[in-house]
Amino acid sequence: MKKAKAVVAVLMASTMMLSMTGCGNSGADSGNAGTAADNAADTSAADNTASADTSAQADGAEASGATASSSDLNIMLETPVESLDPQQATDGTSFEVIADFTDGLMQMDADGQAVEAIAESYDVSEDGLTYTFHIRSDAVWSNGAPVTANDFVFAWQRAVDPAVASEYAYMLSDIGQIKNAAEIIAGEMDKSELGATAVDDSTLQVELNVPVSYFLSLMYFPTFYPVNEEFFNSCADTFATSPDTLLSNGAFIMDSYEPATTTFHLTKNADYYNADSVQLAGLNYQVIQDSQQALMSYQTGALDTTLVNGEQVDQVKDDPEFLTIGAGYLWYVSPNIAAVPELANLNVRMALTTAINREAITNDVLKDGSLPTYTAVPMQFAAGPDGSDYSADQSRYSDVCVYDAAKAAEYWSAGLEELGVSELTVDIVVDADDAPQKVAQVLKEQWETTLPGLTVNLVVEPKKQRVEDMQSGNFQLGLTRWGPDYADPMTYLGMWITDNSNNYGLWSNADYDAIIDECTTGDLCTDAEGRWARLYDAEKIVMDEAVIFPLYTQCNAEMLSSKVTGIEFHPVALNRVYKNAVKTE
């Protein structure tokens, strides 16, 4: 017995020693540098196995050399799913999982364009105010019931029902402009008055207040996904909390799930109308909040894809399986223009924004592939009528937003003179998370070195408190971010109109408001090209006036196994789509 204890003791001690020396080791080295691709979307792989076998799921279809595997894709999530109820979910993780087992009227193709899904076809009236969707006849729920127009009407009425209090109700009212949505949300009308009606089982008619150029792209947003009324009522309050209370009309079926769980699994849906194109046998999700454990699990092969945090990037950046993927978020500094007299001074604001070395932030601090950004609308999420990225040209506002220490110092002394002071102290409020704190630290350093007489204090707060402070105007500078809700620049430009709740600095400009009006409800609604050009005029005002100081467009660093192709990454709505993915052995 004594011996046994001695063994235990020695074991403990050696375990500790091992760990002290072991953790510093980095992963695989590969001489193949510079393969950090911007985009891993590769759909062609999904099509090359279109052989005639419609039956078997299990036996691999041998096609063009590679054997399509019938195994599960093992996916890492950073946070647990908050809700699988399409009208209640608000976070990217939940959206991504809901889309695994639910199809909307439209879906995203590999490039993020809206293409038909449950809708077989659609008509748009000449005035752009009426959309008619024709629902495909082979779309069924996993309990055998057909997917009908009423499933959409029921779901959309839930979304605007004040009793349901869906946080994304504004997608139907402010953004989708569906008739009567705003009035129903405000409690002035009954939900049955919503401008979405089932003409018959396979025809859904939607009426809008004004033409909405991006309306079709909203149809892949989960808030617009259908819910079967009869099934919903049979679940009562437990809807979407277990496999028994979930219905699928999509590529996969949830077969093990508990609320806020750390592991769950989906299996291929054999009754999916497009089941032939689904190659994976299932999806195996694992929530891992510890990034070191996640990376190690990936290295053992237990995961096919995982997120990598900024500190781990150096360890894996030369690995050919490392990629950075656009996440859509714009990080920016919002000055409180209305309440802080010093920040109401344009020269001071110009000094602050031109003193920021954005490259240094992305290359030296974040290192996750995030893109330095010099426009008020971030890159890579909104494509114009000609298909090009709205913010591809980052030099558009280079006369007012560029790193130039000399110019910044000039603005600064001019600003101080106008204010009649020789030094300034400014507070910047930041989230108590890792990345924002690091970024703010660098901002402070850059500002204080370039602008003599400036003292910057960091105010670090839990995110919830920071948001509350900014909403109530109780801040001077704030570091914040905004993710796009739909693939149109308006998801950003709409924020800076007078009295918008996210216009934290309470900036107001009548010309700007007029342009935004013109583009949302006015003459330009139906003129795609004209509207696009006019949006640049609006953005120019924001940049000229330094209403915000854009910093960077966020990217996520990820590892993706070389066995896996065809995962589609999007910065809007559905960040990752797996139904066209292929995993080879």
Next chain:
Amino acid sequence: MGKYTLKRVITALFTLLAILLVLFILMQLMPGSPFNDEKLNADQRAALYTKYGLDQPVTVQFFKYVGNMLRGDLGVSYNISKNTPISQLIKTRLPISISIGGYAVLIGAVLGLLLGLVAALKHNTIWDSLATVISVIGVSVPSYVFALALSYNFGFKLGWFPMLFSPNDIFKSSVLPSISLSMFTMASIARFTRSEMLEVLGSDYMLLAESKGISGFALIFRHALRNALIPIITVLAPLIVDLMTGSLVVEKIFAIPGVGSLLVNAIQSNDYNVVISLSFIYSAMYIIIMLVVDILYGIIDPRIRLAKKGGD
């Protein structure tokens, strides 16, 4: 004894009610609110407050909550798992935390007792020093360091145990987290056992027992250890509650779906109902364990039992 126990139970119930009230007040003082997402406008926020009854005065909320709780309804989650009844959230998670914590207590207590006994019996030898070194390491090194070390070596390098918790193999995936959690318990128990045993072994009645011819096992276990157990149980009781309510960091490292990580996520997202329910359950467990300890004292030490009888 019966009257004494009844009195203790009633006090415990009032303590719990007081704790609940304090929790309610603390929630109001927490920074932020559950529904201040940037994407919500004022009307929507108001609608959400109305939906969950947060627009009512705190006192009304409190009495409603107590009423619902008596009927077994702990409310629903606002954020971390929207609209899911808390009882459903806890039902699957608490057993996992309790079992992992239970294993940890078991491993820690048994190993700690043995280690302490060896150290005391082999006083001033190499075994004593070794036991002391292990205790010092166990007390001073945080459990997540053990967790990372174990996971790296036995999970990642050797592949003996899963690195992450798997519901398909609960026993195997509980091994590493339980061992990491047991270290502190083992070390504290070892330290206490050692010092208590040394004290007891040096006492007069041990000399008497030995002179009566009692020897070996009987001497140590019946006479020495039994007397040394009282302070050890006092130390063990809070450790049990601590371990059974889940460890935040160890749960995070091993991706265990326990209540520790649930509480932290809930606090970060101002999910009031979850925070209140879990804190309340912790308090209740603590109070119950303390009651059990009081009763155990009486069983182990007749002096306490008799003194109480006399006192009644």
